[in-house]
Every structure is written in structure tokens, then in C-alpha cells.
Amino acid sequence: MTYWLSVYTLWNRELVRFYRQPSRVVGALGTAVLFWGVLGTGIGGSATRVYFFPGTLVMSMLFTCIFSNASVIEDRQAGFLQSVLVAPVSRGALVMGKILGGATLAFCQGAVLLALGFTVGASFTPGGLLGLLVSLFLTAFVLTGMGFWLAWTVESSPGFHTLMNLILLPLWMASGAVFSAPPSSWLGLLMKVNPLTYGVAAIRRGLFPGMDAASLPSLGLCWAVLLALGLGLYAFSAFAVEKSKIK
Amino acid sequence: MSALLEVENLSYRYGDRQALKGLSFSVARGEIFGFLGPNGGGKTTTFKILSTLFSTEPGQVRLFGLDLSRDRLRIREKMGVVFQWPALDKKLKVEENLWHQGHLYGLHGRELESRIRRDLSRLGLLDRAKDKVGSLSGGLQRRVELAKALLNNPELLVLDEPSTGLDPSARKEFWAHLETLRREAGMTVLVTTHFLEEADRCDRLLILSRGEKVALGSPEQLKSGLGAEVMRLRVKDPEGLAPLIEKKLGVALVRVEDLLCLESKEAHRLVAPLMEAFEGQVLSLTLGLPTLEDVFIHHTGRRFEEGGSR
Numbered sequence: 001m002t003y004w005l006s007v008y009t010l011w012n013r014e015l016v017r018f019y020r021q022p023s024r025v026v027g028a029l030g031t032a033v034l035f036w037g038v039l040g041t042g043i044g045g046s047a048t049r050v051y052f053f054p055g056t057l058v059m060s061m062l063f064t065c066i067f068s069n070a071s072v073i074e075d076r077q078a079g080f081l082q083s084v085l086v087a088p089v090s091r092g093a094l095v096m097g098k099i100l101g102g103a104t105l106a107f108c109q110g111a112v113l114l115a116l117g118f119t120v121g122a123s124f125t126p127g128g129l130l131g132l133l134v135s136l137f138l139t140a141f142v143l144t145g146m147g148f149w150l151a152w153t154v155e156s157s158p159g160f161h162t163l164m165n166l167i168l169l170p171l172w173m174a175s176g177a178v179f180s181a182p183p184s185s186w187l188g189l190l191m192k193v194n195p196l197t198y199g200v201a202a203i204r205r206g207l208f209p210g211m212d213a214a215s216l217p218s219l220g221l222c223w224a225v226l227l228a229l230g231l232g233l234y235a236f237s238a239f240a241v242e243k244s245k246i247k
Numbered sequence: 248m249s250a251l252l253e254v255e256n257l258s259y260r261y262g263d264r265q266a267l268k269g270l271s272f273s274v275a276r277g278e279i280f281g282f283l284g285p286n287g288g289g290k291t292t293t294f295k296i297l298s299t300l301f302s303t304e305p306g307q308v309r310l311f312g313l314d315l316s317r318d319r320l321r322i323r324e325k326m327g328v329v330f331q332w333p334a335l336d337k338k339l340k341v342e343e344n345l346w347h348q349g350h351l352y353g354l355h356g357r358e359l360e361s362r363i364r365r366d367l368s369r370l371g372l373l374d375r376a377k378d379k380v381g382s383l384s385g386g387l388q389r390r391v392e393l394a395k396a397l398l399n400n401p402e403l404l405v406l407d408e409p410s411t412g413l414d415p416s417a418r419k420e421f422w423a424h425l426e427t428l429r430r431e432a433g434m435t436v437l438v439t440t441h442f443l444e445e446a447d448r449c450d451r452l453l454i455l456s457r458g459e460k461v462a463l464g465s466p467e468q469l470k471s472g473l474g475a476e477v478m479r480l481r482v483k484d485p486e487g488l489a490p491l492i493e494k495k496l497g498v499a500l501v502r503v504e505d506l507l508c509l510e511s512k513e514a515h516r517l518v519a520p521l522m523e524a525f526e527g528q529v530l531s532l533t534l535g536l537p538t539l540e541d542v543f544i545h546h547t548g549r550r551f552e553e554g555g556s557r
Contacts, residue, residue: 009350083334
């Protein structure tokens with residue numbers, strides 16, 4: 001089927017482009033590890049490092065998602081995506097290929113960083129690991145979906161980076177990655193409606209089963225929210241591409 | 248020859264700027280059809296509509312007998328597109344770029360491999376198949392683009408200023424490939440250009456200025472529509488001198504910016520009397536057979552370079 005062949009080819013392209021640019025690999029992993037090590041130690045020693053770990057995973061994925069989408073803007077105006085737009089391919093396939101590509105990269109990166117979890121006392125069964133990988137993938141899909149949608153809507157690279165800082169970083173900060181808040185406070189409410197909270201919570205549950213279990217949303221709820229949001233972003237993006245004109 | 252493309256009353260606006268106004272024309276199968284005009288003339292807008300990126304409304308475009316506003320996917324299957332800005336991934340190898348392109352058209356496996364080899368060899372690129380696109384010269388990258396656009400065996404090639412950024416020899420080579428494709432594969436070619444010598448190689452030309460059709464015909468027809476000879480004068484004071492020259496020589500001059508132009512079969516006879524009568528005031532005089540630039544001046548009253556650019 002042409003849909004999946006196109007998705008496959010766009011996904012494959014994202015992966016090849018990534019490993020041909022080693023600086024991106026080093027940058028994405030390095031930033032997260034540094035952030036986690038320095039901030040976790042500086043603020044409060046080993047307990048903080050444990051608490052920060054799931055959020056660090058998500059942040060590292062967030063960076064990868066941002067970078068894999070930054071190229072969309074140029075790519076559609078003066079690059080490879082131009083020819084995808086005049087090919088007999090549905091806009092949905094274009095979006096799915098791009099999002100799956102970025103999500104796969106972010107997912108692999110998250111999976112590599114999981115190993116560091118053992119140094120701060122993470123323990124999981126094979127079943128737990130599987131669940132954790134599902135959580136990582138869903139989170140990666142949502143983050144890339146948001147990035148793609150923003151990148152398509154914004155028409156300049158600097159604009160995209162500004163918006164990313166304006167939206168995605170605060171979303172990450174208020175996701176339970178850095179701190180928790182009492183559920184009845186305004187911050188607590190914000191965290192409840194923040195989709196990223198469910199990604200961080202799902203990963204936290206997978207890494208440290210039992211820890212803070214009562215205050216976190218259930219794994220089922222987390223997955224449901226992430227899945228619905230991921231599909232919603234896919235549909236939104238496909239619509240945005242369909243309606244857009246290429247300058 | 249049957250019409251492959253029929254365009255009726257095509258218009259397009261960007262906000263409050265009218266980029267195209269009521270364009271109508273048709274293109275026959277097997278033609279190399281050019282859109283010539285200065286920057287801002289409406290060429291790229293026309294290209295974007297014909298390559299299915301922009302909407303056709305109001306107006307109607309029929310390609311391969313299909314309605315462009317309704318049958319986009321079927322039209323895309325039969326078309327190859329070459330963009331002004333290379334649509335290549337420079338981090339990927341030449342063959343990888345083609346491989347992705349093939350997938351987008353539903354091609355895969357052996358069939359795709361053999362088409363990639365066919366098109367690379369058609370364009371003399373086989374020995375560069377494993378090179379990254381970013382390491383190729385501009386001329387070679389253009390050829391990769393063309394190879395890419397041929398993979399789906401298109402009936403129609405649409406190209407937007409394909410020789411932008413190419414040196415004259417690469418440009419010549421690129422056109423030789425286009426002509427071979429038309430001859431051997433019977434392909435129809437639509438091409439936008441602002442190079443006059445490129446326009447001369449088209450079978451027929453549509454000259455655009457400020458979004459409007461200025462003239463349509465083969466380059467020979469267009470040029471023979473003017474007087475047999477064209478004289479252009481650059482003088483010290485065009486405004487003051489024009490009426491004096493007209494009176495003295497009994498001719499009608501057209502003033503185009505800083506030039507005075509004369510179209511006449513007998514223009515060559517006027518050279519000596521003119522230079523004698525206005526000694527010291529004529530800075531330069533050129534005399535020749537009409538060029539496409541003269542055609543543009545004749546129809547718009549503006550020079551090609553400065554004329555319509557906004």
C-alpha cells in the first residue's frame with residue numbers, strides 16, 4: 001500500500017539523516033546527562049537525582065523531537081519535502097512518516113538513557129520494562145507530534161525555536177519532571193491538564209514502581225491520554241498540511 | 248495533436264496583490280512550452296498551480312483531461328516536477344534520493360532499482376550513484392533532480408526556473424537532456440524561465456508581465472511580428488531629442504525608460520543620416536533582428552530586466 005510505503009520511506013530518511021550527523025547524537029544525550037547530574041547534585045544530592053531521572057529522560061527526548069522538526073520548515077520551502085508534496089501521497093502519510101521518524105529517534109535515545117536508571121536504584125521486571133518502553137514511545141510520539149504541528153504552522157526557523165521555548169519547556173517544567181505540587185493549587189491543576197504530566201508519570205511508574213504511586217495518575221489513564229493526544233496531533237497536523245500553501 | 252493542458256481564466260491573489268489575471272492557454276502533447284517573464288511576472292505562481300500546490304480557483308485547469316481541482320492525486324501520478332530550489336536531501340546519496348522518490352510513487356524492489364539505474368544512466372550519473380548529493384556541483388545536482396522527476400515515467404515534466412544558479416555550459420547541457428527526453432520519450436515539458444536564450448529553445452512561449460498574458464506563440468512567430476529590424480538608441484536627453492529625431496527622419500520612436508526604439512524594415516538606412524544630424528548626442532546605437540527582449544518591449548513598453556520586477 002502506497003500509504004505505508006511512503007510512511008516507511010520518510011521514517012527511514014529521518015533515521016539515516018540522524019546517524020549521519022553524529023553531533024546530534026552527542027548533543028541530545030550529553031545535554032540530558034549533564035542536566036541531570038549537575039542540577040540533581042547541586043540542588044539536593046541523590047534523592048533529587050532519583051526524582052529528576054524520569055523528567056531528564058523526557059527532556060532529552062524533547063530536545064531530539066525539537067531538532068527533528070526544526071528541519072521541516074526549510075525542508076518544505078526549499079528541500080526534499082517539496083517533492084513529497086507533489087507526489088501522489090496522502091498528507092496523512094507525510095505526517096505519519098515524519099512523526100514516526102522523530103519519535104523513533106527520541107524513543108531510542110530514551111531507551112539508551114534507561115540504563116542510567118540502574119545507578120539510581122531503578123528496578124523493573126521484563127513485563128515492567130515492556131510497559132516502560134510503551135510509555136517512552138507514546139511520550140516520544142506526542143512530543144514529536146507537537147513539534148511537527150508547531151513547525152508546520154510557524155513559517156520561520158527562529159519563530160519555531162521561540163515558540164518551542166515558550167510552549168514546550170514550560171510544559172515540561174510543569175509536568176512533574178522537576179517538582180510536584182499539591183493537587184488543589186493552581187499549579188497542581190495546571191499539571192493535571194498538562195499532557196506531558198502523563199508521560200512523565202507513566203515513566204516514573206515504570207522506573208520506580210511503588211514510589212509516589214498514590215499521587216500519580218494510573219498507568220492506564222496515562223496511556224489513554226497519551227494515545228488520544230498522539231492521534232489528535234496526527235489528525236491536526238495532517239489537516240494543517242492539507243490546508244497549507246507552500247510559499 | 249491533442250491538448251494535454253487546458254487553462255481557462257486562471258487568476259491568483261496573495262492577499263491584496265493580484266499575481267495572475269485571467270490567464271488562458273493550452274499546451275499540446277509533446278511540446279516544450281515556456282513561461283517567460285521578469286521576476287514578479289507570475290511565472291512561479293503559474294508553476295505552483297500547475298504542479299498542484301496552489302488552488303486553481305477561480306478558473307479551470309484540465310490536465311490529461313482531468314480536473315486539477317478534483318483529481319490531484321491522479322494528476323500527480325502522471326507528472327514529474329523540478330523545483331527552483333533543489334528538492335534533494337543533501338545528506339543522502341544520489342541513489343538514496345531516488346529510492347525515496349520511487350517509494351512515494353508506489354515503486355519498490357527490482358522495478359524501482361532498474362528504473363533508478365535507467366534514469367541515472369540516461370543523465371550520465373551512474374558513476375555518482377553512491378556520492379552524497381551535497382558533494383556534487385550545482386549542475387550535477389540539477390541532473391539528479393531531473394532523474395528523480397523521471398522515475399515515475401511522467402507524461403509531463405513541470406520545471407520552475409531549472410537553470411537558476413547554473414553556469415552557461417551546465418545550462419546548455421541541461422537543456423540538451425530536456426530535448427532528448429522530449430524526442431525519445433515524447434514527454435511534454437512546461438518550463439518557467441527568465442533567461443531569453445532559454446526561452447528561444449521552447450516550441451512555444453507565453454510571455455507574462457505583471458500577472459497577465461502579454462503574448463503567446465513560437466519564438467519565431469513572436470519575433471517576426473515586429474518590424475524586420477530593430478534599432479535602439481541611447482541618447483543624452485531622450486525626452487527632448489525624441490521629437491526632433493522623429494521629425495528629421497520621419498519615423499515613430501517608442502521610448503522605453505532610457506532607450507529610444509524603432510521597429511522598421513528599413514532601419515539600417517537611417518543610421519548614417521541619424522548620426523550626422525545628431526552628432527555628439529547619440530551615446531550608442533544598436534541595430535539588429537528582433538530578439539525576445541524586443542518582443543517584450545514591444546508588448547509592454549517596459550524593458551525586460553527592470554520592467555516587471557517588483
